[in-house]
Amino acid sequence: MTLEFRVAIRQAIIEEMERDESVVFFGEDVAAEQGGVFAVTPGIQDRFGRERVFDTPISELALSGAAFGAAVAGLRPIVEIMFGDFMGLAMDSLVNQSAKYWYISNEQRSVPLVVRSAVGGGGRFGAMHSQTHATWFQGIPGLKIVFPSSPAEAKGLLKGAIRDDNPVIFLEHKRLYSVKGQPPAAGLDVLPLGRARIARRGTDLTIVSAGKGVPDALEAAEQLAGEGVDAEVIDLRTLRPLDLGTVLESVARTNRVLAVEEGPRTGGWASGLLGQIAEHGLHDLDDAWLLATDELPIPYSPALEDAFIPGAGAIAAAVRERAGIAVGS
Amino acid sequence: MTSGPAGTAVSTEAPAAYLDRYGRMLLIRVFETEMQRLFLKGEVHGTTHLCAGQEAVPVGVCSALEPGDWLAGTYRGHGHALAKGTNPDALIAEMLGRATGVCGGRAGSMNVIDVEHGLVGCFGIVGGSIAAATGAALAAKREGRVAVAMFGDGATNQGYFHECLNFAKVFSLPAVFVCENNFYGEFTPMASVTAGGDIAARAGVFAIPARTVDGNDVWAVREAALEAVGRARSGGGPTLLECHTYRHYGHSKSDPAPYRPPEEVERWRARDPLTIARTRLLEEGISEADLVEVEDATRARMDRAVEAALSAAYPDPKADAGTEFAP
Numbered sequence: 001m002t003l004e005f006r007v008a009i010r011q012a013i014i015e016e017m018e019r020d021e022s023v024v025f026f027g028e029d030v031a032a033e034q035g036g037v038f039a040v041t042p043g044i045q046d047r048f049g050r051e052r053v054f055d056t057p058i059s060e061l062a063l064s065g066a067a068f069g070a071a072v073a074g075l076r077p078i079v080e081i082m083f084g085d086f087m088g089l090a091m092d093s094l095v096n097q098s099a100k101y102w103y104i105s106n107e108q109r110s111v112p113l114v115v116r117s118a119v120g121g122g123g124r125f126g127a128m129h130s131q132t133h134a135t136w137f138q139g140i141p142g143l144k145i146v147f148p149s150s151p152a153e154a155k156g157l158l159k160g161a162i163r164d165d166n167p168v169i170f171l172e173h174k175r176l177y178s179v180k181g182q183p184p185a186a187g188l189d190v191l192p193l194g195r196a197r198i199a200r201r202g203t204d205l206t207i208v209s210a211g212k213g214v215p216d217a218l219e220a221a222e223q224l225a226g227e228g229v230d231a232e233v234i235d236l237r238t239l240r241p242l243d244l245g246t247v248l249e250s251v252a253r254t255n256r257v258l259a260v261e262e263g264p265r266t267g268g269w270a271s272g273l274l275g276q277i278a279e280h281g282l283h284d285l286d287d288a289w290l291l292a293t294d295e296l297p298i299p300y301s302p303a304l305e306d307a308f309i310p311g312a313g314a315i316a317a318a319v320r321e322r323a324g325i326a327v328g329s
Numbered sequence: 330m331t332s333g334p335a336g337t338a339v340s341t342e343a344p345a346a347y348l349d350r351y352g353r354m355l356l357i358r359v360f361e362t363e364m365q366r367l368f369l370k371g372e373v374h375g376t377t378h379l380c381a382g383q384e385a386v387p388v389g390v391c392s393a394l395e396p397g398d399w400l401a402g403t404y405r406g407h408g409h410a411l412a413k414g415t416n417p418d419a420l421i422a423e424m425l426g427r428a429t430g431v432c433g434g435r436a437g438s439m440n441v442i443d444v445e446h447g448l449v450g451c452f453g454i455v456g457g458s459i460a461a462a463t464g465a466a467l468a469a470k471r472e473g474r475v476a477v478a479m480f481g482d483g484a485t486n487q488g489y490f491h492e493c494l495n496f497a498k499v500f501s502l503p504a505v506f507v508c509e510n511n512f513y514g515e516f517t518p519m520a521s522v523t524a525g526g527d528i529a530a531r532a533g534v535f536a537i538p539a540r541t542v543d544g545n546d547v548w549a550v551r552e553a554a555l556e557a558v559g560r561a562r563s564g565g566g567p568t569l570l571e572c573h574t575y576r577h578y579g580h581s582k583s584d585p586a587p588y589r590p591p592e593e594v595e596r597w598r599a600r601d602p603l604t605i606a607r608t609r610l611l612e613e614g615i616s617e618a619d620l621v622e623v624e625d626a627t628r629a630r631m632d633r634a635v636e637a638a639l640s641a642a643y644p645d646p647k648a649d650a651g652t653e654f655a656p
Contacts, residue, residue: 024467051471054500056496056499057492057495057496057499059492059495059496061460061488061489061492061493062460062463062489062492062493062495062496063496064460065457065459065460065461065463065464065489065492065493066460066463066464066467066493066496067464068460068461068464069399069401069449069460069461069462069463069464069465069466069467069468069476070464070465070467070468071464072444072449072450072461072464072465072468073399073449073464073465073467073468073469073476074468075467075468089488092454092457092489093457093460096452096453096454096457097450097452097457097460097461100440101442101450102652102653102654102655103435103652103653104432104435104436104440104442105432105435105436105442105444105450106430106431106432106433106435106436106442107652107655108432108442108443108444108445109442109444110655112655141653142653142654144654165654165655165656166654166655241653241654
């Protein structure tokens with residue numbers, strides 16, 4: 001039996017709400033019959049009632065602020081900010097309130113909340129409904145950022161995020177919602193945050209990515225395998241904190257690393273990761289580069305958007321070009 | 330407390346209860362005076378936003394709360410913390426950046442947090458307290474508790490104010506929104522940047538009950554707060570209280586407040602909340618000797634707090650390693 005990504009998210013919310021009375025869930029249209037614009041959460045309000053699951057006004061600052069205050073006062077809120085692009089409106093509360101609270105309170109209390117959002121391009125949604133907002137939060141101490149790559153990973157990581165005592169930004173790539181895959185293996189239905197996984201073993205180079213970048217990298221690796229290049233693929237799972245150890249261990253074996261990020265080259269996790277690899281693993285390194293998006297807003301036209309986003313073909317091409325492999329040779 | 334006409338709460342307390350409140354207001358005043366002195370001595374760092382002149386608002390509001398209720402304050406928050414029950418020893422030590430501070434020296438003047446005493450926190454961003462209390466009210470609703478937001482007139486032009494009042498009303502949250510209107514947002518007169526000029530009236534569009542209160546009269550503040558807190562606790566939803574008050578100092582350490590007309594300052598100083606309370610307590614039969622006893626005890630309390638804080642250790646930077654996340 002396979003599990004659809006959006007159903008995996010739904011199951012994680014339901015299971016954690018059943019497990020813990022303090023978990024509440026609110027956002028824009030999440031309780032409505034359709035269960036949000038991506039049909040992720042239908043039926044959850046019927047199951048848990050209006051006190052624990054409710055639709056809010058279109059009011060992202062109030063939403064994130066209410067989640068913060070509620071978390072301090074004893075609840076464990078899951079909130080949905082419909083599109084990650086709307087996070088600018090929620091930012092003050094997340095950055096200045098939730099992220100800082102544990103430290104500046106001298107560890108009096110943590111802020112256990114999860115902010116779920118649909119992110120990513122490829123849906124022809126244009127510049128204000130296609131961003132991956134992790135970049136904006138990459139430099140904020142106290143925040144965790146999670147970006148699952150498959151249905152099983154989504155379920156395990158969301159359950160892990162809900163149980164985590166820190167504020168977590170949870171990214172759901174909108175082109176993964178309809179993906180079907182194996183449900184979590186026994187014992188892996190709750191994944192702790194901050195640990196990367198090796199999604200494919202290989203010997204010639206390491207491709208590091210997260211979210212939809214992982215299935216894209218795996219597809220590229222299959223293409224490359226037919227051309228004699230054996231790529232290892234690392235699924236970071238958590239963009240903050242980064243599991244540098246897993247990456248360094250891989251690079252020590254492959255000596256080459258490509259970081260693939262659906263986001264601008266400047267200021268994202270990929271450039272930060274390459275910097276850390278250089279700092280801690282330079283002696284293992286023969287080559288390191290990144291594949292990211294141009295420094296432009298995400299365009300609308302399919303002709304522009306498809307060229308803009310680094311998909312499987314672009315990843316494979318980037319490896320061939322760097323390695324001097326001529327296709328068909 | 331009994332229920333008066335039209336559901337309003339009426340205090341039947343003896344004046345002695347107000348003697349304690351006078352003492353708490355005086356503690357805040359003495360605290361702020363010490364802050365000013367210690368800042369000039371270089372013991373307090375960065376900046377401070379003193380609330381001298383505004384003491385009746387937090388003391389009146391907190392007198393209507395129970396220990397399990399929540400309060401969210403502002404960067405002008407020393408009075409908010411002290412009124413909610415924060416230990417003055419721990420608060421002054423925080424100002425001096427010491428390990429014994431209420432936040433171990435990590436927070437400083439603008440960001441004090443004291444969960445044990447129900448202080449969600451004080452927020453350095455204008456309007457942040459409004460969201461913090463709205464969220465706390467969401468949790469408090471389950472437990473029959475109440476959450477109060479303190480904020481200034483400047484915050485009523487922030488998205489936080491409009492979004493959270495709407496949010497709190499829609500979900501009938503047990504929240505009380507207390508605006509300390511001191512008529513200046515930083516250096517700018519409230520009237521020149523606040524459309525309509527009537528903050529209490531802004532509640533009307535949300536169908537939230539509101540009152541304009543003499544914020545320098547602790548009796549008036551308490552009566553209004555009792556009504557609002559009672560409404561919140563009984564499921565009646567949020568209330569907005571606009572408390573008119575005035576700060577004796579400028580906005581912050583860098584501001585001598587030259588923009589305020591001297592006659593305006595004099596008019597408000599004549600309505601000092603401590604003078605108003607002292608005069609009324611004498612009229613109601615509290616003796617001069619009782620007042621002096623409270624005053625002496627309060628000053629001695631603060632002297633001890635300052636002395637202890639000045640001799641306390643600074644926090645150890647090495648102890649910060651690995652503290653980014655809760656385990």
